[in-house]
Amino acid sequence: MQFSEDKQGSVVIVGLQGRMDSNTARTVEEKMLGLIERGEHRLLVDCAELDYISSAGLRVFLATAKRLTQTKGKLVLATLNDDVKQVFDLTGISSIFQISPSREDALTQYQQEA
Amino acid sequence: MPPVKILVVDDEPDLELLVRQKFRRQIREKELEFAFAHNGVSALAHLQANPEMDLVLTDINMPVMDGLALLGKINELNSLVKTVVVSAYGDMQNIRTAMNRGAYDFLTKPIDFDDLTLTIHKTAQRVLELRQLTREHEQLAAIQQELNVATRIQRAILPSAFPPFPGVKEFDLYAEMIPAREVGGDFYDFFLLDEERLGLVIADVSDKGVPAALFMAVTRTLLKSVALTGVSPGACLARANRLLVEENTSCMFVTALYGILNLRTGEFEYSNAGHNPPVLVSPSGTVQHLKTKAGIVLGINEHYEYQSDRLELKPGECLFLYTDGITEAVNNRLELFSAPRLERCLQSIGSTSPRQIIRAVMDEVQQFAGDEPQADDLTMMVARYHS
Structure with a gap:
């Protein structure tokens, strides 16, 4: 599981690469919560290279989103591949998140707010 | 000092x-x-x-x-x-x-x-x-020991005596869970609500380890006690969900499917909280994943209203319930076993005894996975309706 980090304006773009399962989810959770501790509260997760997500991975996104509501922040997920999107849909969890088809579209979600 | x-x-x-x-x-x-x-x-x-x-x-x-x-x-x-x-x-x-x-x-x-x-x-x-x-090091060894005990306790709360209700002839039932290496969160459950209604639950808690095991134990007890009040599957999931959300501080969640099989009429009413839909296997050899209204997983959205679906089981038809450990079993090329492969597998097995179906699917999954270590529990439950 690879984890990249980039910043555009006030938005931190996190790129996830590989399989997010019970073995790797904890590392991602620590990184995401670490970003929030650091004071970042606009997170965009680019899932273009996320090959697989298990329930443990979904839990990390839920925990991140929950933490961000406490800090009045915002989480947007972008470019989910079909398999990953299906997991979000089957679990009904896609209704909880803002999911964007592209990174650019996701970035506009923050601009509208600002 | x-x-x-x-x-x-x-x-x-x-x-x-x-x-x-x-x-x-x-x-x-x-x-x-x-x-x-x-x-x-x-x-x-x-x-x-x-x-x-x-x-x-x-x-x-x-x-x-x-x-x-x-x-x-x-x-x-x-x-x-x-x-x-x-x-x-x-x-x-x-x-x-x-x-x-x-x-x-x-x-x-x-x-x-x-x-x-x-x-x-x-x-x-x-x-x-x-x-x-x-x-x-000694403390770690002691913790490991306790984890092993926890795993055994967790396994032991799943019903394991088959046939479960020897006097009841309207259905055959079998269920099995093969645990992944860590204490995990899959479970199945079944109980008679009254003389003619059988409750069936299959569920999967997010993540692994002791937190998942604790959440699993709580969920199982909650679901069963709400179900035993006799409410419809949708109402049961909604009520259990509300109770779970109240106490859920760590964003754990459970996917669950709860259904009630009417042993007199064959009607199966079920509701789905983000779980893999069950598969209907008929004696004629048709196999299909049931359509379910995709409800959200339990433990996240307090006010969610879960819908129920209905289906009429004909004598000889089987309901195959499973967790994603089956369809997401991986081989050494990291390919998934997948739902289509499961359907093909069930088709080749046909409608036979629940125990044989589970054994045959398990064999096929294990053959597919080979030596590749599996991250998830493998859980299946099959009910065959006789009328």
Whole structure:
């Protein structure tokens, strides 16, 4: 599981690469919560290279989103591949998140707010 | 801090006086505590009787058993004590032998007491660290042991006596879970609501480990107690969900499917909270995943209203319920077993006894996965309706 980090304006773009399962989810959770501790509260997760997500991975996104509501922040997920999107849909969890088809579209979600 | 306990081994009786003199302050203030032996044999006897010794300071040339032989014996004691050897200046050969036998450090005669003080503190520090590590290691082993017990307890709360209701002839039922390496969160459950209604639950808690196991135990109890009030599957999931959300601080969630099979009419009413839909296997060989209204997983959205779906089971038809450990089993090329492969597999098995169906699917999944370690529990439950 690879984890990249980039910043555009006030938005931190996190790129996830590989399989997010019970073995790797904890590392991602620590990184995401670490970003929030650091004071970042606009997170965009680019899932273009996320090959697989298990329930443990979904839990990390839920925990991140929950933490961000406490800090009045915002989480947007972008470019989910079909398999990953299906997991979000089957679990009904896609209704909880803002999911964007592209990174650019996701970035506009923050601009509208600002 | 307890005193550092040092055993001084030397055949010269003067050394004892000298040590007591030089370290009198530290002895008085209980920083250091000395014991003395005059050869290897009596030193060894002292160590056996006093396993809490931290440090041995030993001469090399002594009668009866010399310092080098003593070192060898100390290694056999399996204690954490560290040995510092004292040798004549320039006696490099003995010093090398001592170091190779596990001596922690060496000093040369005549003893420089400032250097000895430093050496004692440095060595004692090391012994302290080792004792700490050993303690932590023992604690870890104890935790591992408790985890093993937790896993056994968790498995034991799943019903495992089949047939479960020997007097009831309207259905056959079998269920099995093959746990992944860690204590996890899959479970199945079944219970008679009354004489003609059978409740079936299959569920999967997000993530692994002790938090998942605890969440699983709570969810199972909640679902069962709400279900036993006789409410519809949708109402049951909604109520259990509300109770779970209240106590869910860590964003755990459960995917669950709950259905009620009416044994008199064959009607199966079910509701789905983000779980894999069940598969209907008919005697004619058709196999299909049931359409379910995709409700959200339990534990996240307090106000969610779960819908129920209905289906009429014909005699001989089977309901195959499973968790994603089956369809997401991976082989060594990281390919998933997948839902289409499951359907093909069920098609080739046909509608036979629940136990045979589960055995055959399990065989196929395990053959597919080979030696690749599986991240998830493999859980299946099959009910076959007879009328």
